[in-house]
Amino acid sequence: xxVRAARxxxxxTMDDYDYGxxxxxxxxxxxxxMLAPAMAMLFMASLWGVxxxxxxxxxRHNRTGAADPQFGLKFALHLFRFYGxxxxxxxxxxxxxSVLLKGNSxxxxxxxRAALGFLTSGGLLFGVHTVMLGKTNHAELPLVTRLFSGLxxxxxxxxxxIGLVAGLQALFAKGSMDDxxxxxxxxxxxxxxxxxxxxxxxxxxxLTEPSPDAPPPPPPAPGPTVPEPMRQPLT
Numbered sequence: 001x002x003v004r005a006a007r008x009x010x011x012x013t014m015d016d017y018d019y020g021x022x023x024x025x026x027x028x029x030x031x032x033x034m035l036a037p038a039m040a041m042l043f044m045a046s047l048w049g050v051x052x053x054x055x056x057x058x059x060r061h062n063r064t065g066a067a068d069p070q071f072g073l074k075f076a077l078h079l080f081r082f083y084g085x086x087x088x089x090x091x092x093x094x095x096x097x098s099v100l101l102k103g104n105s106x107x108x109x110x111x112x113r114a115a116l117g118f119l120t121s122g123g124l125l126f127g128v129h130t131v132m133l134g135k136t137n138h139a140e141l142p143l144v145t146r147l148f149s150g151l152x153x154x155x156x157x158x159x160x161x162i163g164l165v166a167g168l169q170a171l172f173a174k175g176s177m178d179d180x181x182x183x184x185x186x187x188x189x190x191x192x193x194x195x196x197x198x199x200x201x202x203x204x205x206x207l208t209e210p211s212p213d214a215p216p217p218p219p220p221a222p223g224p225t226v227p228e229p230m231r232q233p234l235t
Contacts, residue, residue, distance in 0.1 A: 049151065050079060057147050064143070070136050071144065077136070078148040081129040085152060087122025089159075089194055091115045097186040146205070153198045160195045163187030 054075060061071055068074075094115035098108045138145050167184035 053147055053151055057144055060147075061143055066141070068137070068141050068143075070138075070141075074133065074136050074138050074144045077129045077133050078144055080125050081133065082148055082152050084122045084125025084127075084129065086155060087118050088126060089122075089156065089190060091118030091120075091122055093187050093190040094118065096190060097183050100182040100186060102182075146202075149198070149202050149205070153195070153202055156191055156198055157195045160188065160191035163191055 057071075057075065061068060092115075094111055098112035098115060101108050101111060163184055167181065167188045170181035170184050
C-alpha cells in the first residue's frame with residue numbers, strides 16, 4: 001500500500017493544482033498575507049492611537065475656550081480620510097513592486113490586483129471624506145486637521161524608516177537582493193517620498209499660520225484721556 005501511495009504521489013504535477021478561473025488556495029493565502037499588515041496597522045491605530053489623539057484633541061480644544069459644535073464630526077471624517085490615505089500609499093507601493101517584480105504575468109497578477117484593490121478603496125475613502133470635510137468649519141478651526149496631519153506624517157515616517165533600514169540592509173548584504181530587495185526599495189520610494197511631501201506641507205502650514213489653540217491677543221491699551229473742553233472743535 002505504501003508503494004502504491006508513493007507511485008501515486010510521483011504522478012502528481014503542477015497541472016493538478018490548476019483551478020481554472022478560480023483563485024487557488026495558495027493565491028488566497030498570499031493575498032491574505034498582503035492584507036494582514038494593512039489590517040493590523042488600521043486595527044492598532046483604531047484601538048490606541050486614535051483614542052489618544054481624541055483625548056489630546058479634546059484637551060487642546062477645551063484650552064481654547066471656543067465652542068466647536070462640529071468637533072466630533074470633523075474627527076470622524078479625518079479618521080476615515082487618514083485610513084484612505086494610508087491605503088492609497090499601500091496600494092501605490094504594491095503597484096510599484098509588481099512592476100519591479102521578476103517573473104511572468106501570472107506571478108505579478110496577484111500583486112497588482114491587490115494593489116488596485118487598495119488604491120480603489122483608499123481613493124474612495126479619501127475622496128468622499130475630503131468632500132465632506134469641505135462642508136465643515138475645518139478651515140476656520142483647524143485643530144483637528146493639524147492633529148491628523150501630524151498623525152499621518154508620523155505613520156508614514158515610521159513605515160518609511162523601517163523600509164529604509166531594511167533596504168540598506170539588503171543593499172549591503174552579501175549576494176543578490178532579489179525580489180526582497182525590490183520590495184524594500186519600492187517601500188522606500190513610495191513612503192519616503194510621501195514623508196518628504198507631507199513634512200514640507202505640514203511645516204509650511206505650522207510656520208505660516210497661527211496656532212489654533214493660541215490664546216487670543218490682548219486688547220489694545222486705551223489711549224490717553226482727553227478733557228472734555230479739548231474734545232470740542234475750536235470756534
